[in-house]
Amino acid sequence: MKNIGNIIKTLQNIMRKDPGVSGDAQRIEQLGWMISLKILDDKDKEIELLYDKYVSPMPKKLQWRYWAADDEGMTGDELKEFIDGKLIPQLKNLDVSSGNKRALIIREIFDGTNNYMKNGTIIRQVLNELNQIDFNSSEDRHVFGDIYETILRDLQSAGNYGEFYTPRALTEFITEMINPRLGEKVLDPACGTGGFLTGGHRKYTQTRCKRR
Numbered sequence: 123m124k125n126i127g128n129i130i131k132t133l134q135n136i137m138r139k140d141p142g143v144s145g146d147a148q149r150i151e152q153l154g155w156m157i158s159l160k161i162l163d164d165k166d167k168e169i170e171l172l173y174d175k176y177v178s179p180m181p182k183k184l185q186w187r188y189w190a191a192d193d194e195g196m197t198g199d200e201l202k203e204f205i206d207g208k209l210i211p212q213l214k215n216l217d218v219s220s221g222n223k224r225a226l227i228i229r230e231i232f233d234g235t236n237n238y239m240k241n242g243t244i245i246r247q248v249l250n251e252l253n254q255i256d257f258n259s260s261e262d263r264h265v266f267g268d269i270y271e272t273i274l275r276d277l278q279s280a281g282n283y284g285e286f287y288t289p290r291a292l293t294e295f296i297t298e299m300i301n302p303r304l305g306e307k308v309l310d311p312a313c314g315t316g317g318f319l320t321g322g323h324r325k326y327t328q329t330r331c332k333r334r
Contacts, residue, residue, distance in 0.1 A: 129251065130272045136247045142240035155210075155235045156252060159186050162228065164257040179216070179225035184209055190249045202242035210235055271317075297321035 133153065137143050143152060163186035166178045182188065189196055189204060196204060213232040218225045239245050297318060302308055308322035 129254070130268075132251055133248060136244060136251065137239070140239045140241050140244045142238045144238075148238045151236070152238050153248075155231060156248065157255075158231050159190070160252055160255065161257045162224070163187055163191075168258050179220075179222045180228060181212065181216075184212060191253060193250045193253060195246075197246035198242040200242065201245055202237075202240070205237050205245070210237055293317035293321050297325055301325070 134146075134149065137149050137152065143149055162180060166176075166180065166185070167187075169176050170178075178185065189201075189209070210232060213228055214235070216225055216229040216232075218229050239248075302322045302325050308319060310316070310318040313319055
């Protein structure tokens with residue numbers, strides 16, 4: 123498992139150099155849409171291997187693999203202009219007339235999204251750090267929640283925001299005590315980073331493996 127603390131510390135240190143990002147609240151939002159695009163592209167790659175006829179709702183030139191995945195790819199003013207002038211505007215207005223659920227999710231994510239970062243070179247450094255994460259890997263899958271929770275913990279300790287999260291150890295303990303079974307539904311109306319939902323899914327998976 124990758125050292126989440128080191129990844130977060132590196133991301134925070136990189137983003138602090140950018141004059142457009144003010145505080146951890148904006149860092150969370152900035153990382154949110156970036157990681158969402160990485161997750162979507164990783165999942166697209168997985169589905170493409172399973173289904174030959176699958177076509178991603180994400181326009182080809184806006185897919186992570188075409189503009190962000192190359193560590194020595196687009197950077198500087200070119201990268202910033204691409205994000206501000208093409209990526210975000212086009213995803214905010216993504217065609218959802220077909221009713222494709224993935225397209226609807228993408229458009230909803232970017233409906234209120236902003237790029238706070240002003241330095242394209244620093245943006246490239248953030249992208250390169252995120253490229254270390256493979257969201258198709260079972261070990262890396264929950265990194266997004268861990269990143270959010272760690273930054274949120276920093277916000278709480280600083281007393282800046284009244285947001286709270288349930289520690290991972292506690293969600294695991296409660297899930298173990300509730301012991302959700304296959305066929306049952308898990309409801310977490312204030313799910314935040316989805317700790318209880320993730321715990322329930324893990325419990326289902328463990329139960330299925332034992333049955334096999």
